[in-house]
Amino acid sequence: MHRVVFLGPPGAGKGTQAAQLARELGIPHLSTGDLLRAAVAARTPLGLEAEDHMRAGRLVPDDLVLRILHERLEQSDARVGYLLDGFPRNLAQAEALSKFAELDAVISFDISPDLLVRRLSERRLCPKCQSVYNLSSKPPRVPDRCDADGSSLVQRPDDRPEAVTTRLKVYAEQTAPLLDYYRKRHLLRQIDASGSPDEVAARLRRALA
Numbered sequence: 283m284h285r286v287v288f289l290g291p292p293g294a295g296k297g298t299q300a301a302q303l304a305r306e307l308g309i310p311h312l313s314t315g316d317l318l319r320a321a322v323a324a325r326t327p328l329g330l331e332a333e334d335h336m337r338a339g340r341l342v343p344d345d346l347v348l349r350i351l352h353e354r355l356e357q358s359d360a361r362v363g364y365l366l367d368g369f370p371r372n373l374a375q376a377e378a379l380s381k382f383a384e385l386d387a388v389i390s391f392d393i394s395p396d397l398l399v400r401r402l403s404e405r406r407l408c409p410k411c412q413s414v415y416n417l418s419s420k421p422p423r424v425p426d427r428c429d430a431d432g433s434s435l436v437q438r439p440d441d442r443p444e445a446v447t448t449r450l451k452v453y454a455e456q457t458a459p460l461l462d463y464y465r466k467r468h469l470l471r472q473i474d475a476s477g478s479p480d481e482v483a484a485r486l487r488r489a490l491a
């Protein structure tokens with residue numbers, strides 16, 4: 283059973299690595315960011331409440347995020363394990379999680395702020411199938427078009443510079459204290475998240491071996 287948390291600042295490459303690792307391990311990749319973006323796109327009451335917080339780069343209130351994650355963890359595919367990407371993000375969420383889910387490892391993605399800003403400014407997303415691209419490290423075959431379905435690629439609203447500044451501040455103030463929280467619980471494993479996706483993938487597998 284693999285019950286893993288990915289912890290790391292915005293743009294560290296958590297989503298990129300999580301999709302591949304979850305496939306390999308046969309466990310669901312549960313990204314609270316993806317779940318919230320789906321709720322926003324579907325215009326659900328929860329999505330409408332979350333939207334302004336996300337656009338500005340602030341955390342969505344804990345009760346909303348906990349509701350959406352708890353419901354997802356109850357689905358049958360999560361019985362064999364799960365990879366939590368972007369949750370928990372503060373001490374209150376970590377405490378809440380400890381009451382309804384067990385963890386085997388928490389992976390921290392360590393990376394310099396300069397590299398994060400660059401990766402986020404160059405990220406593009408397919409609004410239809412959610413494929414993630416990067417203008418430098420993973421460009422689409424045809425400029426601005428999704429390789430899978432040809433849709434016009436977009437920039438996430440929270441990847442604009444003002445929101446990125448807020449997200450980095452929120453990470454430092456609210457999420458980074460979780461490193462100590464999980465270190466004290468002997469769950470923390472830190473990896474260098476710079477370098478190519480393949481290099482990071484290799485470090486990740488060593489950390490989980």
Ligand code: AP5
Pocket residue numbers: 290291292293294295296297298299313314315316318335336337339340341342343344347367368369370371375401402404405406414415416417419420440449475476477478479480482
């Ligand atoms: P969320 O979607 O979780 O965003 P995030 O944590 O800020 O992380 P990102 O998705 O920006 O980055 P990533 O680390 O996944 O990087 P990626 O692999 O895409 O959250 C968004 C918002 O939702 C939050 O701000 C908040 O409002 C809300 N939210 C979510 N969870 C919440 C919670 N628990 N509580 C409250 N609110 C919550 O890579 C980035 C780019 O770099 C891509 O272009 C990629 O192709 C490229 N790249 C990846 N790896 C490499 C590499 N090794 N080399 C070169 N390029 C690379």
